[in-house]
Amino acid sequence: MATVNPLKRRGLLFILSSPSGAGKTTISRMILESDDGIGLSVSATTRPIRPGEVDGKDYHFVTDAEFERMVADGEFLEWAHVFGHRYGTLRREVTKQIEGAQDVLLDIDWQGTQQLKQVDPDIVRVFILPPSMEELERRLRSRGTDSDEVIANRMSRAKAEISHWAEYDYVFINDDAEHCRKLVHTVLKAERLKATRRIFLHDFVRSLIG
Structure with missing residues (x-):
C-alpha cells in the first residue's frame, strides 16, 4: 500500500495588495492569526518607525544608504517607491520560509507584484478594493495619523493603484473585514491543493501505476 505525506508540497507566495486604507494590513493580520501554515515576509523600508512598531x-x-547597498547586492526580490520612501521584499526572508515548507504572505503594491511575477510566475495575487472612495477616505482619516495633505496624496494614489485590479488573480470588495478574510482564506486553502504544488503526488501516482 502506498504511503503518502499530504503535507509535503511547495510553499507558495501569497500576495495581498490594496490602496492604503482598503484593508490589506487588517486582512493580512487576520489570516496570520487564523492559519499557522503561512507567515508574513518582513519587508525593509526607509520610512521612519512609527509608535508601537518593532x-x-x-x-x-534601514537608512537610504543601506537600502541602496541592498539593492546593489541583489538582496531584494522586488522593491518600490511608496509615498517618498522605499520598501523591499527581502530574498532571504522569503527563501527561509519557503525552504521550511511555509507559505509566505506578502503585503505589497502593484509595482512589487509585477516585479515578483517576473521573478517567480507561480504566485497567487489577491487585490482588495474599498466599498467606495468615500469610505476609503473615512478610514484614512479615522487613523488620525496623517495630515490633510498626506490623505489627499493617498487618495490620489489609490485611484492609480485601483486601475491595476485586473492584473490580479482574485479581487474582493472589503465592505466587511471578517467576510473578506473568509474569502481570502478560501483562496489560500484552494491554491494549496493545486496538483502542481502537492509534490508528494508524483511519487504517489508512480506507486499506483508502476
Whole structure:
C-alpha cells in the first residue's frame, strides 16, 4: 500500500495588495492569526518607525544608504517607491520560509507584484478594493495619523493603484473585514491543493501505476 505525506508540497507566495486604507494590513493580520501554515515576509523600508512598531517584526527599518547597498547586492526580490520612501521584499526572508515548507504572505503594491511575477510566475495575487472612495477616505482619516495633505496624496494614489485590479488573480470588495478574510482564506486553502504544488503526488501516482 502506498504511503503518502499530504503535507509535503511547495510553499507558495501569497500576495495581498490594496490602496492604503482598503484593508490589506487588517486582512493580512487576520489570516496570520487564523492559519499557522503561512507567515508574513518582513519587508525593509526607509520610512521612519512609527509608535508601537518593532524593528524586525513590522519592518526592517534601514537608512537610504543601506537600502541602496541592498539593492546593489541583489538582496531584494522586488522593491518600490511608496509615498517618498522605499520598501523591499527581502530574498532571504522569503527563501527561509519557503525552504521550511511555509507559505509566505506578502503585503505589497502593484509595482512589487509585477516585479515578483517576473521573478517567480507561480504566485497567487489577491487585490482588495474599498466599498467606495468615500469610505476609503473615512478610514484614512479615522487613523488620525496623517495630515490633510498626506490623505489627499493617498487618495490620489489609490485611484492609480485601483486601475491595476485586473492584473490580479482574485479581487474582493472589503465592505466587511471578517467576510473578506473568509474569502481570502478560501483562496489560500484552494491554491494549496493545486496538483502542481502537492509534490508528494508524483511519487504517489508512480506507486499506483508502476
